[in-house]
Amino acid sequence: MPDLYSRRSFIAGVLTAGMLSTAAGYLFTRRTPVTLTLVTGVDSTGGRNLLINLWNRFHPDVTLEVVTVNSSTQDQYDKFVSTPADIYNLDVIHLPRFASRDRIAPIDPPDGITLLPPVQRVSQVEEGSGRLWAVPFNTDVGMLYRRVTDKAAADPEPTLDTVIAGRRQFTGQLTTEGSVTDEAFVINVLEQALAQDRTILDERGVVSTSLGQWQRALAPLAEALRGDRIVTAAGEENTNAAFQTGTLRYMRNWPVWYPKIDREERAKPRTAAIRLGRLPVGILGGQGLAIAKDTEHRDEAAAVIHFLTGMPAQKLLATYGFAPTAQEAYNDPEVKAAVPHLDIVRSAVEDAHPRPMSAGYAEFARVFRQHTYDYLYRRVELTDGFVEGMRGALR
The missing domain is CATH 3.40.190.10 (Periplasmic binding protein-like II)
Incomplete structure (x- = not known):
């Protein structure tokens, strides 16, 4: 265009x-x-x-x-x-x-x-x-990118639940390869939890310390990962590469990448347009x-x-x-x-929610990354140690 x-x-x-x-x-x-x-x-x-x-x-x-x-x-x-x-x-x-x-x-x-x-x-x-x-x-704010192959066809915005329920049509920053990509992982996991329960992190950045609430909110993501329904990537640029080199339809990323992605993808014969949609609740x-x-x-x-x-x-x-x-x-x-x-x-x-606005945020992110990564990839169940660790970091 x-x-x-x-x-x-x-x-x-x-x-x-x-x-x-x-x-x-x-x-x-x-x-x-x-x-x-x-x-x-x-x-x-x-x-x-x-x-x-x-x-x-x-x-x-x-x-x-x-x-x-x-x-x-x-x-x-x-x-x-x-x-x-x-x-x-x-x-x-x-x-x-x-x-x-x-x-x-x-x-x-x-x-x-x-x-x-x-x-x-x-x-x-x-x-x-x-x-x-x-x-x-x-x-x-986190956004949901989607590839459109026919602009004349109906193209309703999907829900995040629908996207992760599909068979490997979505990629996001849902793994990590060290400190440089840890924060992207934390943000993406928070957004996935918010898609299930928008009160788990409220509009002022107050995070829930209810273990049961977190177990319920992260269960759909765990099921999607263990069912190999998501193409995971570490960091924003690796996510872009996974989206652009594959045949994926959906991607979670920040809006600042849109001009680059849109311009490159429109040159491909099988892509009619790249559109942005909302997540249920994005991280600010x-x-x-x-x-x-x-x-x-x-x-x-x-x-x-x-x-x-x-x-x-x-x-x-x-x-x-x-x-x-x-x-x-x-x-x-x-x-x-x-x-x-x-x-x-x-x-x-x-409509975005901020991460916990606390001087202890870096420690919160470390605790959150450690426990949720172990839960999602190593099948280590979330315990009271998870919520106590978050509470201690933000005290």
């Missing part, structure tokens, strides 16, 4: 040009130029780097240098705080730990944006507060930009963050596949035309 991608590229170009004037609006007069350090994970799309280059082009006195740190859920805190920084780009799940250790300073959101309620909730300093621990750069993801508490350039850091997270940036990032954080971006007619699936992404984000 070349016209869709031509339009998408055109919109991205228009937004980029418009952001030049936005960047020029942040004026600084300094006798001594300063370089701010942004500590972050990898940018696989190029969208973030484009925004940073735009900022640097118009602000030779306040430039931004990116330091990329590869990390996992277990070690992001230690690796990030051991790297000198003015700004951190943090996964939302790490905000409580950075805040409780006094590593980041509160910040106000940029003018002109209204954050989606779940995104606001996981970022705010306290309930009802307009101040944030980090300004959301992008949000994220995303990243936020936080000011390091010990930076000597707090005002400059705040200005950079507001530029990178403001409305023009949100619209631009949407064309790169990112899920915007603000309601206004989803309502923009040009962005909606360039990204036709944006409404379904918004619906999924607004």
Whole structure:
């Protein structure tokens, strides 16, 4: 569908040009130029780097240098705080730990944006507060991809139960090969449990510690895995490869992969379209930009963050596949035309549940991964040790 991608590229170009004037609006007069350090994970799309280059082009006195740190859920805190920084780009799940250790300073959101309620909730300093621990750069939510071979045929959105009941038509991040892919496994298992019982992890990230509830919620997934009805993969890219090299119809992945998957799959003669659908309840993801508490350039850091997270940036990032954080971006007619699936992404984000928002999350994830992996693949029954381990991690 070349016209869709031509339009998408055109919109991205228009937004980029418009952001030049936005960047020029942040004026600084300094006798001594300063370089701010942004500590972050990898940018696989190029969208973030484009925004940073735009900022640097118009602000030779306040430039931004990116330091990329590869990390996992277990070690992001230690690796990030051991790297000198003015700004951190943090996964939302790490905000409580950075805040409780006094590593980041509160910040106000940029003018002109209204954050989606779940995104606001996981970022705010306290309930009802307009101040944030980090300004959301992008949000994220698990989505169900499906391959369409005939666009004229009826194509109702399936349920996750139906998908995993089929014979090896679905792939997701349901195994792990070490710390780099552990978190993807945890998220996918949580989503499978939520498909059975949406109260097992509520809209504020409060997790059930009822053993029977967990046993019931994970039984269908265990049955599907033991019946060889799911093509498992470790990590997002391996899941994409399994979906694209096989004849699978369904895949669980994040929306940021959609432009790449859609464009490549549409070139195949047996694929008429790739569509996104909702999971019953997806896990809320995303990243936020936080000011390091010990930076000597707090005002400059705040200005950079507001530029990178403001409305023009949100619209631009949407064309790169990112899920915007603000309601206004989803309502923009040009962005909606360039990204036709944006409404379904918004619906999924607004109904998503966060992981437990606790400084002890990394330990929770370790406990959860260990017990559920043993249950699903080694047939070790879930016991009170599982729920006690979760409770202890989050205490």
